Every structure is written in C-alpha cells, then in structure tokens.
Amino acid sequence: MSTMMEISQVKIGHSDVSFFPIGVGANAVGGHNLYPNLDENNGKALIRAAIRKGVQLLDTAFIYGNGRSETLIGEVIKEFNRYDVVIATKAAHRYVNNQIVLDNSPSFLKTSVDDALKRLQTDYIDIFYIHFPDNHTAKDEAVAALQELKQMGKIRAIGVSNFSLAQLQQANKQGWVDVVQDEYNLLHRQNEHQLFPYCVEQGISFIPYFPLASGLLTGKYHADVTFPKGDLRNEQANFKGQKLNATLIKVAKLLDIAKKYHVEITHIVLAWYLTRPEITALIPGAKTANQVEDNLRTLSFRLSENDINFIDQLFR
Numbered sequence: 001m002s003t004m005m006e007i008s009q010v011k012i013g014h015s016d017v018s019f020f021p022i023g024v025g026a027n028a029v030g031g032h033n034l035y036p037n038l039d040e041n042n043g044k045a046l047i048r049a050a051i052r053k054g055v056q057l058l059d060t061a062f063i064y065g066n067g068r069s070e071t072l073i074g075e076v077i078k079e080f081n082r083y084d085v086v087i088a089t090k091a092a093h094r095y096v097n098n099q100i101v102l103d104n105s106p107s108f109l110k111t112s113v114d115d116a117l118k119r120l121q122t123d124y125i126d127i128f129y130i131h132f133p134d135n136h137t138a139k140d141e142a143v144a145a146l147q148e149l150k151q152m153g154k155i156r157a158i159g160v161s162n163f164s165l166a167q168l169q170q171a172n173k174q175g176w177v178d179v180v181q182d183e184y185n186l187l188h189r190q191n192e193h194q195l196f197p198y199c200v201e202q203g204i205s206f207i208p209y210f211p212l213a214s215g216l217l218t219g220k221y222h223a224d225v226t227f228p229k230g231d232l233r234n235e236q237a238n239f240k241g242q243k244l245n246a247t248l249i250k251v252a253k254l255l256d257i258a259k260k261y262h263v264e265i266t267h268i269v270l271a272w273y274l275t276r277p278e279i280t281a282l283i284p285g286a287k288t289a290n291q292v293e294d295n296l297r298t299l300s301f302r303l304s305e306n307d308i309n310f311i312d313q314l315f316r
Helices: 040-052 068-077 106-121 139-152 165-171 193-201 213-218 241-252 255-261 265-274 291-301 305-314
Strands: 057-059 086-091 093-096 099-102 123-129 157-162 179-183 205-209
Touching: 040 057, 040 068, 040 213, 040 291, 068 086, 068 106, 086 106, 086 157, 093 305, 106 123, 123 179, 139 157, 139 165, 157 165, 165 193, 179 193, 193 205, 213 241, 213 265, 255 265, 255 305, 265 291, 265 305
Parallel strands: 057 086, 086 123, 123 157, 157 179, 179 205
Antiparallel strands: 093 099
C-alpha cells in the first residue's frame, strides 16, 4: 500500500497552502446538531488518528455543533506540530432570537474568524470559507474582508461554499478566491457543467462535499435501510423509493471492480474522483478512527482508463 509520503501534495488556488489529497470531513466530530448520539472522545480519537496517519486537511465549520467541532479539534491539535495540520473552517450562520440567519457581512466574517481562532486555539486558519451565501451582502465585499485577514496572516486561503456560478464570479471579481467547496458526487454531477469550467479557467481549487452521498455510494446500504430519528439522511430524496433502488443497482456494479483492486466500493468511488482534473482533494466524513484509516486505502491503487470510463458512463 502507498504511504502518504509517496503521494504528491496538492496546492490550493493562488495560496501557498498545500496538503495530501485525502482529508477528513469533521462534521461528526462534535456535530451534535447534525448526528444523534455522538461520542466526543471518539471524535477526538478520530482526529488524533488521522494526524498520526499523515492526514493533514481537517475540514470543519462553526455550524458543526455550533463551534463544538472547532473546539474539539483545537484541543487535539495542541498535541501535534501545528504546521503538520491544515485546518479549514467555515462561517455564515448567525443566531438571532434562537433562529439561524445567514450573514456574509465583512464585520460578521471578521468576528467569525476571530472566534474560530479562539476555539481552535491557534493564531491562523489555513482555509476559511464563507459557508453559505446570504441575500444582502455583495460577494466581492465579503471576500475583500477575508483578503484583509489574509494579508494580516489570520487566514492563508479564501474559500466559498454553496455559491452559485454568478455568486462565485462576483466573489472572485478581484481574483482573490482560492477554493470552492460544493456538492459533487457520482449522483450529483451538475457542477461538471456549472462550477468546474470557471474554476479551471480561474485557477480555483474545487473540493467536493458529500463525496459518498451520505454513505449511499459505499455499497453498504440495502433497499429497506432505516436511520435513527434526527439523522439527516431521513430527509434526503436519494434514500427513498425508486431513486434509492436505481442507485443501489448501479453501485452493485462497482463490486467487481473493487474485487479486482482488493479494496471496497468506497475506495473505487473516491479514487475515481481523484482522476478528475477539476477536483483538488477529498474530505470524506468519518465517525471512527478506523474509518479514517480505511479511507486512506484509496491511495493504494490506480484505476485503469477502462474502469474510469466505465464508472463515468454508469453514472451518467
């Protein structure tokens, strides 16, 4: 199996931020508002194991537990050399009378960065994303505020997430956006025609979220799958009816490919993304240290051109 040391690092946009291409999506680390019954000690063990295995990119956000994910990550990274870790976090959610509103205002973003720095117990954030667009802030003004923070050394790279193409174009008016994070997976390929061409043209990195479609692309689910009350997947159309059945049939066709490479379907799917020139890195989620280690098996093989094309056509 390849080690992380044998894998080339990837660079983020116009910044000097670089890391190995498999990171960890940390929404299940302290994300009590997203997943029921999370064990914080397990979450911290997951982050600890990831860093020890050579994973560098830890992707979190304020809304993952309303700052709790950042706090837990901050407690763990004190045990390591800060320069061995790349922290990405996000903000846009503000509470008003116990209701969430989205805010991209320069003042809110500057406060959010300062608050995140305190929770993470660090003096810089490697990648800071505007998590969601609001409806009232000019996106170039929002990014200009982050550019100020970048020049001050508080953040190293500027990202936006969940932006439409028009919003991204406005945000990048000065060429300051380094990375976009948006949904992309084999079941959700719209960005191949929407964001990808612009990102390539502008030298902007792209990191997909939900790369495994909330687990649906792992090959571990069946037609009568159920989830605990409060689980996000209960609300997703991909987990219901004919759509679910059609996906399961396609996913099952990946099993023979997985056997050929002595890996699981999950690794085949993740490896396929890394063959896409538009995709910079992956942040598969994990709930245990073992899942983090298992995700790294993605780097142990290379898909053949025939397999790449087969998967591409299967999910068209």
